[in-house]
Amino acid sequence: MPSNRPLALAALAVALAGVLAGCQRTPSPAQDATQAAPAALDAAPAASGIDLAGIDKSVAPGDDFNAYANGNWEKTAKIPDDRSSTGVFVQVFELAEKRTADLIQGLEKTDPAAGSDERRIADYYAAYMDEAGIEQHGLAPLQPVLDSIDAIDSLPALSTYIGASVRADTDPLNYTNFHTGNLFGVFVARELEGPPRNVATLMQGGxxxxxxxxxxxxxxxxxxxxxxxxxxxxxxxxxxxxxxAEDKAKAIFDLEMKIAKVHASVLDSQDVHKGNNPWETAALADKAPGIDWPAFLDASGLAGEKTIVAWQPDAIRGLSALVASESLQAWKDYLRFHALDHSAALLPKAYADLHFDFHGRTLQGTPQQQDRWKRAVAATSNALGDAVGKRYAEQYFPPSSKAQVEQMVHNILAAFRDGVDQLDWMTPETKKIAKAKAETMRVSVGYPDTWRDYSTLEIRRDDPLGNALRAEEREYRYQLSKLGKDIDPGEWWMTPQTVNAIQLPLQNAMNFPAAILEAPFFDPGADPAANYGAIGAVIGHEISHGFDNTGAEFGTDGQLHNWWTPEDSAHFKAAADRLVKQYDAYEPLPGLHINGAQTLGENIADVAGLQAAYRAWRTSLDGKEAPVIDGLTGDQRFFLAFGQAWRTKMREPTLRARVVGDVHAPGAYRALTVRNIDPWYKAFDVEPGQKLYLDEGDRVKIW
Structure with missing residues (x-):
C-alpha cells in the first residue's frame, strides 16, 4: 500500500466475490523442517496453526519459500467456478459471507418493524432477489436516467449531468481507488496541509x-x-x-481511448506531492477549460466550496477539454452505455449475463456467475454497511478476541518503537518523531465506536435498482456533509464484515475489522507463533504503512510535512531502491514483471511489518525458546504461518490485472518477503547459492 492501503485486498476483495454485486463502478535442499527442530522446552499447545499437509518438502525453502509452504496445497486447490481466485483470504471471506448471509436472511423471518434498520436490510435483500419482478419491469427502473441523458442538448446540460453523476467512489490515500467509472470522482478527507478540516478532492474517471x-x-x-x-x-x-449499436460502440470506445490517454498512471497517482494541488473553484475555467464548471459544481453539490484539490491535474484538464471538444452525441451515447453497464446487475437477466460475460469471464477469467444470493448479500452489505456490521460484530466477534488482538497490536507497536531505537543509521531527531508517531497511532479493532444512521435512506421492496442508486447517492451526501468540518480521528473506513485491514495516514490510525480476525489469520486458541506470523504480520504491515514511502510523508497529526533529515531520507531511498529492484525481477507471467516502484509501499510494509511482528513474538516469550510443535520450531511456525497466509491461486486474467493495475504484488511473491528477514535464514538453513539467498548487505532493512 503506497501509504496505507488495505492489506492486500483492495483488488483481491473484488476477486473474492467474483464480480461485484449490484451497481458497479465500480497480496542443496534445506534440511527437512521436521528434522531441524530441537527438543521442546515447554509443553506444546494443542495445535501448531500450520497446514502441514500443504507443505511441499520436495522444494527447498531457500529456493522458493512460497512453493515450500504452499506447494502441496497448490497442487490440489481448485478455484471455485464462481471465483477468480482462491486461498486463505477467500477461505476467511467465505466464512464472513456465510455469516452475513445468515444474518441478513434471518431478519426476514423476524418481520422487522417498519422504518428500522432490520427492515431496510431485509427489504434491500428481498428486492435484489426478486428476479421475476426485475424481469417484469425491464428497463423501466433505469428509464429516468436514460431520459435525462436523452434530454442533454448543450454543454451546460452535459456538464450538469456529469456533475450530478459524481459519487464518493475514489480514495487515493486509504484504498488506492485512483479512478472511477464516472467521468470524475470525489474523495472527502482532511486537507494535506493546514488545519484538520475536510476538503473535496477531485479525481479522474470515465x-x-x-x-x-x-x-x-x-x-x-x-x-x-x-x-x-x-x-x-x-x-x-x-x-x-x-x-x-455497432457504430455507436466504436464511437464510445474511441472516446474512452482518448480518456485513457489523458489518465495519470497508477505510479503517478500514488505520489502524494503530485496530488497536492488545491485549486480555487473560481479559477477552474482557467485551470481546466472545457467543461462548464459552475454547472458541474452546482450539480455535484460542490458549489459552496472555495477550493477543491485536483489529485491528477493533467487528467482533469484533459477530461475537461474532451467534454467540450467531443461531439454531444458521442457523449450521450457514452453516458447511455455507462448507465446500462453500471446498472446491469439489477436489470433483466439478459443485461446481467452480458455484464458478467465481459467483466467476469473476460476480465477475471471467472467461468460461472455467482449464485444470486451471494450477489444479494454483497450488495446489501455494501449499501447498508454499518447496519449489517453492527449486527455482525454483536453476533460473531466476542470481547475476548477484541482484547487479545488489541494486546497484540500494543506489543507490535512497542516492537516497532524498539526497532527504531536499534537503527544505527537514523538520526536521533528523526527517531524521536518516528517513535512519537507510533506511540500516538490510533488502533481500532473489530468495529467502530459509533454507527452510521440510515434513517433517511428509502429502501423499497419492489425497487432493487432504485435502492442501489439511492444508497450510492446517500453515501455521497454523507461524505459531502463532512466538508469544512474538523476530521473525526476515530472514523472507520471499513465495515466489521470486511475481510481486510487498513492504515489511515490522515488520521494516523488503523482499522482491523472483525471479519479478518478469524483462523487461520487469528485463532484465540492457537500457538502464538502462528498468530504472530499471520495476523501479527498483518498488524505490522498496517503499522508500517505509516512509515512506508508515502506514510513517512505524514506526521503524528496526520498532516503532510517532511520530518526527515536529508541524510535519513537518502538512506531510506537507497533501501527502497533495492526493494524496487528485488520485485522488478519477479515475472508472474511470461514477459510480465512486477513493477517494483508501483508496489513499493506494500512491499515496504510487508518487510517492516514482518520484522516488527517477529520481534514482538520473540519478546512475548520472555527469553524462553518456543516449544517444538508438530516437529516445527517456533521460528519455523512463525514464517510458515506468514507464507501460508499469502497462499493464493488466481486465474490468469486476474493475475494479469493485479500485476498491471494494482499496488500489491501477487501473494506468491509477498510470501518471499522472508528473504529480507535474518532469522528466516537460520530457521530453514538457507545457504548461499539457493535462489532466494541474499547476502546480508542486500537484505532490505528499512525500519
Missing amino acids: LGMPDREYYLSADKAMAQNRDKYRAYIAALLEQAGTPD
Whole structure:
C-alpha cells in the first residue's frame, strides 16, 4: 500500500466475490523442517496453526519459500467456478459471507418493524432477489436516467449531468481507488496541509475497463480485451434497443481511448506531492477549460466550496477539454452505455449475463456467475454497511478476541518503537518523531465506536435498482456533509464484515475489522507463533504503512510535512531502491514483471511489518525458546504461518490485472518477503547459492 492501503485486498476483495454485486463502478535442499527442530522446552499447545499437509518438502525453502509452504496445497486447490481466485483470504471471506448471509436472511423471518434498520436490510435483500419482478419491469427502473441523458442538448446540460453523476467512489490515500467509472470522482478527507478540516478532492474517471493500460498496452491479451470490450458495448446497447449499436460502440470506445490517454498512471497517482494541488473553484475555467464548471459544481453539490484539490491535474484538464471538444452525441451515447453497464446487475437477466460475460469471464477469467444470493448479500452489505456490521460484530466477534488482538497490536507497536531505537543509521531527531508517531497511532479493532444512521435512506421492496442508486447517492451526501468540518480521528473506513485491514495516514490510525480476525489469520486458541506470523504480520504491515514511502510523508497529526533529515531520507531511498529492484525481477507471467516502484509501499510494509511482528513474538516469550510443535520450531511456525497466509491461486486474467493495475504484488511473491528477514535464514538453513539467498548487505532493512 503506497501509504496505507488495505492489506492486500483492495483488488483481491473484488476477486473474492467474483464480480461485484449490484451497481458497479465500480497480496542443496534445506534440511527437512521436521528434522531441524530441537527438543521442546515447554509443553506444546494443542495445535501448531500450520497446514502441514500443504507443505511441499520436495522444494527447498531457500529456493522458493512460497512453493515450500504452499506447494502441496497448490497442487490440489481448485478455484471455485464462481471465483477468480482462491486461498486463505477467500477461505476467511467465505466464512464472513456465510455469516452475513445468515444474518441478513434471518431478519426476514423476524418481520422487522417498519422504518428500522432490520427492515431496510431485509427489504434491500428481498428486492435484489426478486428476479421475476426485475424481469417484469425491464428497463423501466433505469428509464429516468436514460431520459435525462436523452434530454442533454448543450454543454451546460452535459456538464450538469456529469456533475450530478459524481459519487464518493475514489480514495487515493486509504484504498488506492485512483479512478472511477464516472467521468470524475470525489474523495472527502482532511486537507494535506493546514488545519484538520475536510476538503473535496477531485479525481479522474470515465473508463469501463480496470485501468488505462487495458487501452494503451501493446500486450496481446490486452488487445484481445479491447476487441471484446467493443463487442460488449455493442451487445449491451443492442439489448437496450439502441439504433446503430455497432457504430455507436466504436464511437464510445474511441472516446474512452482518448480518456485513457489523458489518465495519470497508477505510479503517478500514488505520489502524494503530485496530488497536492488545491485549486480555487473560481479559477477552474482557467485551470481546466472545457467543461462548464459552475454547472458541474452546482450539480455535484460542490458549489459552496472555495477550493477543491485536483489529485491528477493533467487528467482533469484533459477530461475537461474532451467534454467540450467531443461531439454531444458521442457523449450521450457514452453516458447511455455507462448507465446500462453500471446498472446491469439489477436489470433483466439478459443485461446481467452480458455484464458478467465481459467483466467476469473476460476480465477475471471467472467461468460461472455467482449464485444470486451471494450477489444479494454483497450488495446489501455494501449499501447498508454499518447496519449489517453492527449486527455482525454483536453476533460473531466476542470481547475476548477484541482484547487479545488489541494486546497484540500494543506489543507490535512497542516492537516497532524498539526497532527504531536499534537503527544505527537514523538520526536521533528523526527517531524521536518516528517513535512519537507510533506511540500516538490510533488502533481500532473489530468495529467502530459509533454507527452510521440510515434513517433517511428509502429502501423499497419492489425497487432493487432504485435502492442501489439511492444508497450510492446517500453515501455521497454523507461524505459531502463532512466538508469544512474538523476530521473525526476515530472514523472507520471499513465495515466489521470486511475481510481486510487498513492504515489511515490522515488520521494516523488503523482499522482491523472483525471479519479478518478469524483462523487461520487469528485463532484465540492457537500457538502464538502462528498468530504472530499471520495476523501479527498483518498488524505490522498496517503499522508500517505509516512509515512506508508515502506514510513517512505524514506526521503524528496526520498532516503532510517532511520530518526527515536529508541524510535519513537518502538512506531510506537507497533501501527502497533495492526493494524496487528485488520485485522488478519477479515475472508472474511470461514477459510480465512486477513493477517494483508501483508496489513499493506494500512491499515496504510487508518487510517492516514482518520484522516488527517477529520481534514482538520473540519478546512475548520472555527469553524462553518456543516449544517444538508438530516437529516445527517456533521460528519455523512463525514464517510458515506468514507464507501460508499469502497462499493464493488466481486465474490468469486476474493475475494479469493485479500485476498491471494494482499496488500489491501477487501473494506468491509477498510470501518471499522472508528473504529480507535474518532469522528466516537460520530457521530453514538457507545457504548461499539457493535462489532466494541474499547476502546480508542486500537484505532490505528499512525500519
